[in-house]
Amino acid sequence: MNNKVYNNRAWLLVLPMLVLVAFSAIIPLMTVVNYSVQDVLGPNASFFTGTEWFRTMLNDSALQAAFGRQIMFSLIILAIQIPLGIGIALIMPKQGWQASAVLILITLPLLIPWNVVGSIWQIFTRGDIGLMGWGLRELGINYNITRNAGDAWATIILMDVWHWTPLVAMLCYSGLRSIPEAYYQAARIDRASKWAVFRYIQLPKLTNVLVIAVLLRFMHSFMIYAEPFVLTGGGPGSSTTFLTQSLATMAIGQQDLGPSAAFSIIYFLVILLVSWVFYTTIMHLQKDKNSQGGV
């Protein structure tokens, strides 16, 4: 919309929201910043440490390892969920009771509390009482998520794919629904192949929702906590300990205020930076494409 009116009284409409978000975001964030540069020894005993905590955190090898695992996890699930989600969206029925039924079924995993998702998969993959764990054992596969790091990783990725692919599929489905029927008719008249329809009609229309999907999935997977915590507890060893779990242990478990505050800020900045880089890259790509007169 380019015909917006310039009116600073609009601030009055934004104000209640601003007060509330300030209470739940700015004040806490300032507290974090405050802790990150101090060493808090007691209620009234703290001294300024400058960037010391930041340096400690950046050089902490356990955190670096958790960071590496986190990046790898996010990349793997993006590589699986985005194509799979597009594929599912393409085969979902478009109308009738089947469409409603499929919609409701597919949305289900998104509405389950995250720790319950962990529990579901913990039960499902147990060798003694879980269908999947039992089935794999019967097939003669030595599968144990509490002992074998590879199995734990595979299970967590499978769980995340199960849990979040529906979001990508729903986003793509809603993108596909916005394509006018006339486009498909034109394609039929041209006898366009299925691939051509996908490449030149469907995919361009999906770009917007895919940007949202990738951003949301990246952000959420980067903050994953409850599911792996319940499923594996971060183990075996620390092979599935991701960043939020490291942070929660440090902040709540050990009450290390300074280091965990510094870690929080680094963590937040990394997510912001990656999202921003990703977003601007895509926008530039689109601009280039548009200026070349493409689709």
Place this chain on the structure above:
Amino acid sequence: MSYQLENTQQGEKYNTIFSKVPAAERRKRHSRSRLRKRLLLGTYIVLLVLPLYWLLNMSLQTNSEILGSMTLWPQNLTFDNYIGIFTNPSWYMGYVNSIMYVVMNMIITMLVALPAAYAFSRYKFIGDKHLFFWLLTNLMAPPAVFLLPYFQLYYSVGLFDTHIAVALAHCLFNIPLAIWILEGFMSSVPKEIDETAYIDGYSFPKFFIKIFIPMISSGIGVVLFFLFMFSWVELLLARTLTSTDAQPIGMIMTRTSTASGIDWGTLAAAGMLTIVPGILVVYFVRNHIAKGFALGRT
């Protein structure tokens, strides 16, 4: 070289346009690809439902049956696990607590997000773009970052272990999300509607409540769905800000694992019950949900 390539492509296209495949054969191919689609989708749905079915299966068994043998469906159907939850206040209050803070959060978020989204969709004002971007950054903030300060903040203002504390904490990500989606829906309403209403003598509040809100009602339904979704599934903040009086169900579920082992049947039944509110909510918005997932921007 490039000319040749172009030529062959053109030639192929030419061939497909005047393809000699008879209509009947084409229809057969069409129905075959339809069948393949259905099969693929069916497989996916089965895989999707399987873990949930397993949870349901376990929730209808006694612990001895769960641990005793591998049964693909309950041999001795029992509802004891559910009855146990519904007759024990320390269990079912967990659901009441969760629903209370979710509903509170939905009301608070809507009250502040509706006017703010209207401002963003209709007016330019100093710092509007920065404000909007800053709002979206809150969506990206890991809740874990706010764990400690929230705990201290709500403790110091005496809100610790109340429903409103969790509701306010969830505003951190729900308000930006609501504004983001609502702004999309509102921008698709023509501006002439506002102007006509003002000419007809409507005041802003009257116009907003009587005309504008009904026009974006499907958008509001979808936003409520998202607010419910993200508040209902969040546990990290909800757990940290409560201890006994407002404890969410997700936290109470951890009680099933005791020194004498895990009470699998009750855990499964409690898990099944956390899925029910979600099913109800998605059922109500099923016709608008496709548009809502595109955040009103298609």
